[in-house]
Amino acid sequence: MCPSPAMASFPNFLLSFLMLATLFSTPTLCYINPATAQVQQNATKTSAYRVYIVLVEPPRSVVGEDAHRRWHESFLPISSTGESTKSRLLHSYTEVFSGFAARLTKAEIETVAKKPGYVRAFLGRTLQLMTTHTPAFLGLKNGTGFWSDAGYGKGVIIGVLDTGIHATHPSFDDHGVPPPPKRWKGSCKEARCNNKLIGAKSFVGNDNSDSGDEVGHGTHTSSTAAGNFVPGASDHGLGTGTAAGIAPADHVAMYKVCNGTSCDESAMLAGLDAAIKDGVDVLSLSIGGSSVSFDQDPIAIGAFSAVSKGILVVCAAGNDGPTAGWVTNAAPWLLTVAAGSVDRSFGAEVHLGNGKSIHGEALTQKGKPSSKSYPLLFSEEHQYCEYEDYSHVTGKILICKDLMLNAQKYYIHDAIGAGAAGVVLFNDKASGYTIDLRDYNSSVVQVNAADGVVLTSYATSSKSRSVATFTYNNTLLGIRPAPIVTGFSSRGPSYVIPGVIKPDILAPGLNILAAWPPNTGSASGPFNIISGTSMATPHISGVAALIKSIHPNWSPAAIKSAILTTSDGSILDQHHGKASAYATGAGHVNPTRATDQGGARI
Structure with missing residues (x-):
């Protein structure tokens, strides 16, 4: 296999892995310019502006983000309409990789590709959105055991990339939550920011866009991962009880990267870039798209940067089951989550x-x-x-x-x-x-x-x-059998890298009750019951935060290993037959065993 120009800027160990993955998943081909090939395959209109994600070499002298932005602006041509480069540059990336997102025509990106320092360009994709009985179902009991030992996740920051957050919801009250750790460098633009909701930024629309949630999805996933205790929660009288996220004492930082039900890839990268800078411990992404090879996937590349900096990245497996081969977010450095049922019925x-x-x-x-x-x-x-x-x-x-x-x-x-x-x-x-x-x-x-x-x-x-x-x-309550793999949960193997079993783990994702904004059109709040691997993902993000609270020095790989090796096996599928590893990964998450490697399944 011939390494591409973009690969030349990757760390050697990532380069080796990508080369090995491609050997097992695609024919061995050499491209003169993979970037040009990518652009030519996807861009069909030569005159229309499209969003391109462009990787470039870092500036020779780094003196802050302004210097990066000026360097990125230097690649942009002046448009025929006289539009400024500042308005064409959508996002400037420094953490996920050195690069930017900009509105360009096909002809312009070909001009950009000729400039010194250019590495590769991707045509931006549109990704899709893929949660309170579940703590008890997972063996988490208030005031005792693992939940109490972990301090309910105190001192850990979960970054959520989603549709925004309804900041005034009682799930995001900071009663009993201490101030964020001093390493936190982020900011919160919401009117109600506190020790629970410590970060809220928007990367959709203009710079003045707020991080409010008009859809509900981001509020639901955030509260599932780290919502505080809310007594008397229900959806139209169903599921009545005390609602709580998996890590109710955690801090939440919301990065709004989705507008409606779709998520622009360039905004996703901007949120990921900001989360790395801000100092989150766990990233929760209930978002996915069609699978592409890792060296052609900016999100996989950006997530690798996050993992290499000690941030565990948890992603949804997708909702395209039960047909095999449709799993998304299949990069091995991600913790990919499938959706299962719980022992509750309405x-x-x-x-x-x-x-x-x-x-x-x-x-x-x-x-x-x-x-x-x-x-x-x-x-x-x-x-x-x-x-x-x-x-x-x-x-x-x-x-x-x-x-x-x-x-x-x-x-x-x-x-x-x-x-x-x-x-x-x-x-x-x-x-x-x-x-x-x-x-x-x-x-x-x-x-x-x-x-x-x-x-x-x-x-x-x-x-x-x-x-x-x-x-x-x-x-x-007490419905059996449970858990079972849901029919909609995406199955492996990934056609990008069939030799790696994905998804990694199974978690509750069917008919999950969690926080919801008022009057979204689909529900009136303050709680709503919905399903998806989107709902399973924050369960694992919360579990990871609990482990991180007990073992702050554990790496993302160690936390991932702990979750996988202590999971429960012998899970049934949606037909009540034995589920395969391509449906469940290692098995169903068991939080109470995850911090005790001596309790791992052999």
């Missing part, structure tokens, strides 16, 4: 006219459901409830296949609006026993794939008139 029963009952779940539960039975309606032709005319559904319970897309919410809304008595959604075969709950604000019960077969068979039987009624059980 129970609802579908009682059939033939005397059978089917257990399901529902986020909208009536206090006094009617005992009246309603006719069942299932149509193979309209299996997703996508009728053009809903007039015939009045007074009936519809049985529909779960499309797992927002469009289905509109179908259900129209059906209920037309007088349907309720809806039962059943999983597809691939999802199996995974019930990923969504709030339809209506009488909707979700059931697994096997029970969907029973329901549709009964509803279409000509032997008797098929009827059903709903009852609700609120919150049930």
